[in-house]
Amino acid sequence: MSVGIWTFAFDEQPVGEVVEAAREIEELGFDSIWFGEYRGREAFTQAGLLLAATRRLTVATGIARFSERSPHAAAAAGRTLAEAHPDRFVLGLGGHLPGDRPLRRITEYLDGMDAADLSVPAAPPRRVLAALGPRMLELAATRTDGAHPYFVPPEHTAIAREALGPKGYLAVEQTVVLDPDPGAAREFVAGYVGLAAHHRANLRRLGFTDEDLTDVSDRLVSAIVTVGEQAAHDRIRAHLDAGADHVCVQVLGDGLREKWRVLAGLV
Template identity: 45%
Template structure:
């Protein structure tokens, strides 16, 4: 399983038309991307994983992330074994605790002690028959405790909505062994005004979630930065500009200790697969 280079993180691959998702996956593989990442906000996630694996032959397909509150560990292990048997070692299971607002909306009061919930989930994956090997899973982790757990119980970490400074600090916590696979949101655009127009509301939705807000506060941003979506915060979280500007940010993550960076493209139409943007980035990042 090669997790170097650059990957693509896309909700379109998970929730868009699955015929186009398969077609796009095959093209992304040919363009040289190393992994395809998809979210899990409910629904048959393993069907979507299988769709991408069937459409490709080499690229890694990863969940970014599998929401542990929505799945029984025994069922997860069974699905993992079936996909691995059919497609080899190309499925990387990213696992995360999601957010209280999302989990409690389905079952009020369920979201409690997320670190303990993750430990229990991993224990049950280890005890399943067959188990999900630690080297085939990574954890969505932002804070020190979850990062340390990932170093002990998984192949590495997949942080989302982070800065290059977070990547540097994470590598210090993990040490040299575990994989560090951050997501980087990007906007291909002509200037700051266009970037802000496309990205501010998108970013504000995440800043309302305590997990992300608290992580950014730990990194030195102020409550006012978050409330106003300040330029300093925006520019640290979202890479924008031409292809060279995006490449610089990816290179900064690598210099800070990332093994692999997955780029998420924001465009004016959130429902359209950003195929042209992926092509432009492939030429610049390959």
């Protein structure tokens, strides 16, 4: 299994503890660390810290937000990390850009990155898009190295693999609750369904109804979050069997480092 860790938790911890956690994740045998960019550290700076703290781990932004920097700045930062840590940085891009026609705006952003006049000698890092719907998956297939779907069941992974073709890199996020606490799973799903229109649209494409979304049905919760150790193992395998190259696992709850040790034993 090609499995990594996906986490928001680093933003809440002092840098020294983040470095220790990254080193332990590497020692446990995971292949990667993925982290988001919201109200915490700047994505490329944090990626540099994690890369410097480890020796072999892939470090990936999941995602660096379009709105936080210009295309030129994103291209330059990505090239710098790729030069310093060859084949270990994945640039995941996503989020929203102001204005109408978001797909066109994202295409223009990628155009700007590709046109950046840089003297950095390294090649660009692997670049993936946070893609869910068919148009974004098509853009990921034609303009980047692949896709990083978030908040999706294995059924979506099969759709994404078909859209990307056999060579596109597909790194899928999967949320798990290792403790027997289904309440945490429901709270997580309700939060995204309530706030994120693009996730609601994607779930409808996958066959979930307005009733599923409004009531946060058991069917919806179990499709997105697994509860229990065996269920986590089986869901990771299901994503890989559906065509994922890599599964990055987001573990909910407190005591994450202990939970990561448990997860390492499963995979």
